[in-house]
Amino acid sequence: MRDEYADGVWQVELGPLSDPKLVTQTVGEALSIHEEPKRPFLQTLIETLKPKRLLLILDNCEHLVDACAEVVDALIRHCSGLSILATSRESLRVAGELARRVPSLSVPEADHDLSVARLMEYESVRLFAERSRASNVEFVITESDAPYVAQICRRLDGIPLAIELAAARTVALSPEQIAARLDNRFKLLTGGRRTALKRQKTLEAAVAWSYELLEADERRLFDRLGVFSGAFDLGAVESVCTDEEIEEWLVLDLLTQLVDKSLVVTLHERDTLRYQLLETLKTYAVGRLNASDEDETVRRRHFEFYLALAHEAEPETEHGPRQGEWLNRLHSEMDNIRAALLWSLEHDSMRALDFAGSLGRFWYVRAYWSEAGDYLRRALKSALAAPADLRCTALWRQGMMASQKGDYAAESELYEQALALARQTSNDRLAAGILNSFGVLASDQADYELARSRLQESLTLARKWNDRLVLSRVLNNLALILYWQGDFVRSRELLLECLELERELNDRYSEGIALANLGYCALQTDQLDEARTLLDQAREICIELGNKYTLASTLTALGNWSCVKQDYGEAEELYRESLQVCRASGHRQYQGLALLSLGDLAFIQKDLGVARDHFSESILIARDMGLKLYMAQTLEGFAKLAVVLGDAHHAATLFGAADSIRETISSPVSPVQRLIHDENVELALTALGKQAFDSAWNKGREMTIEQSVMCALQQQ
Numbered sequence: 001m002r003d004e005y006a007d008g009v010w011q012v013e014l015g016p017l018s019d020p021k022l023v024t025q026t027v028g029e030a031l032s033i034h035e036e037p038k039r040p041f042l043q044t045l046i047e048t049l050k051p052k053r054l055l056l057i058l059d060n061c062e063h064l065v066d067a068c069a070e071v072v073d074a075l076i077r078h079c080s081g082l083s084i085l086a087t088s089r090e091s092l093r094v095a096g097e098l099a100r101r102v103p104s105l106s107v108p109e110a111d112h113d114l115s116v117a118r119l120m121e122y123e124s125v126r127l128f129a130e131r132s133r134a135s136n137v138e139f140v141i142t143e144s145d146a147p148y149v150a151q152i153c154r155r156l157d158g159i160p161l162a163i164e165l166a167a168a169r170t171v172a173l174s175p176e177q178i179a180a181r182l183d184n185r186f187k188l189l190t191g192g193r194r195t196a197l198k199r200q201k202t203l204e205a206a207v208a209w210s211y212e213l214l215e216a217d218e219r220r221l222f223d224r225l226g227v228f229s230g231a232f233d234l235g236a237v238e239s240v241c242t243d244e245e246i247e248e249w250l251v252l253d254l255l256t257q258l259v260d261k262s263l264v265v266t267l268h269e270r271d272t273l274r275y276q277l278l279e280t281l282k283t284y285a286v287g288r289l290n291a292s293d294e295d296e297t298v299r300r301r302h303f304e305f306y307l308a309l310a311h312e313a314e315p316e317t318e319h320g321p322r323q324g325e326w327l328n329r330l331h332s333e334m335d336n337i338r339a340a341l342l343w344s345l346e347h348d349s350m351r352a353l354d355f356a357g358s359l360g361r362f363w364y365v366r367a368y369w370s371e372a373g374d375y376l377r378r379a380l381k382s383a384l385a386a387p388a389d390l391r392c393t394a395l396w397r398q399g400m401m402a403s404q405k406g407d408y409a410a411e412s413e414l415y416e417q418a419l420a421l422a423r424q425t426s427n428d429r430l431a432a433g434i435l436n437s438f439g440v441l442a443s444d445q446a447d448y449e450l451a452r453s454r455l456q457e458s459l460t461l462a463r464k465w466n467d468r469l470v471l472s473r474v475l476n477n478l479a480l481i482l483y484w485q486g487d488f489v490r491s492r493e494l495l496l497e498c499l500e501l502e503r504e505l506n507d508r509y510s511e512g513i514a515l516a517n518l519g520y521c522a523l524q525t526d527q528l529d530e531a532r533t534l535l536d537q538a539r540e541i542c543i544e545l546g547n548k549y550t551l552a553s554t555l556t557a558l559g560n561w562s563c564v565k566q567d568y569g570e571a572e573e574l575y576r577e578s579l580q581v582c583r584a585s586g587h588r589q590y591q592g593l594a595l596l597s598l599g600d601l602a603f604i605q606k607d608l609g610v611a612r613d614h615f616s617e618s619i620l621i622a623r624d625m626g627l628k629l630y631m632a633q634t635l636e637g638f639a640k641l642a643v644v645l646g647d648a649h650h651a652a653t654l655f656g657a658a659d660s661i662r663e664t665i666s667s668p669v670s671p672v673q674r675l676i677h678d679e680n681v682e683l684a685l686t687a688l689g690k691q692a693f694d695s696a697w698n699k700g701r702e703m704t705i706e707q708s709v710m711c712a713l714q715q716q
Helices: 020-030 041-049 062-078 123-135 146-155 160-171 175-180 182-188 203-212 216-225 234-240 248-260 279-291 295-318 323-332 334-347 349-358 360-365 369-382 388-404 408-424 428-444 448-464 468-484 488-505 508-524 528-545 548-564 568-585 588-604 608-625 628-644 648-665 671-688 690-701 705-713
Strands: 009-013 054-059 082-087 265-269 272-276
Touching: 009 020, 020 041, 020 062, 041 062, 054 062, 062 082, 123 146, 123 160, 146 160, 146 175, 146 182, 160 175, 160 203, 175 182, 182 203, 182 279, 203 279, 216 234, 216 248, 216 279, 234 248, 234 272, 234 295, 279 295, 295 323, 295 334, 295 349, 295 360, 323 334, 323 360, 323 508, 323 528, 334 349, 334 369, 349 360, 349 369, 349 388, 360 369, 360 388, 369 388, 388 408, 388 428, 408 428, 428 448, 428 468, 448 468, 468 488, 468 508, 488 508, 508 528, 508 548, 528 548, 548 568, 548 588, 568 588, 588 608, 588 628, 608 628, 608 705, 628 648, 628 671, 628 705, 648 671, 648 690, 648 705, 671 690
Parallel strands: 009 054, 054 082
Antiparallel strands: 265 272
């Protein structure tokens, strides 16, 4: 900037200064301006600088902020050619000040595996590499080091000092070793330049320097904020961090002061202002809280707050006009919910069981299946003396989580235990919900007779208690059984009744499922315009609520629609989007369906190698999860490949195996698929002759599931 200021650029380092009375003198020393007899030194500064045009840099004002503000205000008001650049953790709050918050260096995102070349695009990584080479001239970031360097920069929040101190450790430690020791960062990150200020030689000293400048109430609140994980809102702070020492009315001012002093950052989430400690500052706050005599009290208040939130959310996530809003809110609070749950599992297992059970619908809709199942399992194991209704609900919820992982044996056992408890306590409402889930389990295993029996029993109880929520879900599940068995007309009738109930209840989650199912029916009966409208509506609701697994199946159905319209480019795009959603959310059932659809599409486009690869992956998922309908469909896909490849005997065997599976589940080939299916069967029959064809067909029908899978995968 020297060319822009005729009288130069001057820096005043205030870091070493401790006496606020010496600010004026230190500025004068930097500018080579000396005191005059019988005249205030500030006045001398003003008179000297008044005719000049210069830039004055005041570095590190935070510990002398009042004195700096007084000096800056006086100089700016009287010296029109003077510009001042002040660095501080908080604004000086003087007239004419323009504040620019300096962000941390850019850091790699947590879910991205990046090459070294891509990694070097981030400022924090470049700094780490430069400082590492300054300490160790042989240092180079390799591809194997890349994920650890990314982790170091991310976990140190892009803070330059922290990254410099970490880089200095590359003399003795690899990036992997440094990353592994970051939980103990304040002991690891020591050293620095010999000429640096003491507070710049260790990360802990740098944070402690800033902490010690706080007022007593600010320090107390900062310590208590260590209880939060991730982001939090004002209401949470007012509930968790207040007592006779910090009253609720003080919280907003104290929190604002911590934001102003750069110890707390603000985030905007869905038009809501939230707060967060950077990980390095949180580590310091947690250490302070752990060492205090109020650690247990603050952690219990944190648990009580999020337990109350779960109780408030439970009916809202089931149905109501704010269903999506509550699902989003709980998603935003997941870090704190996890922390509260983990604390309660150690300190209050009975209420931990209540907590985890209350979040059941949220866990289910937002695909936290494995994590939720683990919390529920641990809580059930610890809270053996919990009331029967709590244990019943938790067992039911745990079964629901198992269902989405395809663990049908565990799911069945959990439902049996839950149902026994519900009947033991004569809790018909819980029994109705459990029986509905039991019916879905039987349907997933293609035991439609048992499924109808379970669902009918649930329906009877739901009507008895006028439980319209369970009633709507039972109707949907009965409709699905009819759909799988090819009765699309009756399925549609039940779905329309179900949809009417769901709209009365404002149950957007179930409405999205019903619309998707109606779209499937319309697609199977060649009502293409209606199908597209219904499926698009379902997709919008799924995206709104974050319902990933219904979204995945809806995307696949939309891809099927595009195939019928012969828009194969859009079809492939939709199938791949569905597959991506499934893999991200861990939903293997619809992952298998998306792969099956991609295989069919490749077959249509005569890309037989790609089709075989997709079918192979799909059939293994179907086998592992016991998905008999998808198994039959995939076997038929392999059979079509065999026909085209001229292996009619193999095709007839696979068609026979698929037919046997369909017979056991009472699910014939759908009308939409019947034409191409029959054409390929006829081609195999013509190629072999009736006797050879029947022999191969019957051989396939006699195969076990495992034998049919091996037969399909051996296809050349």
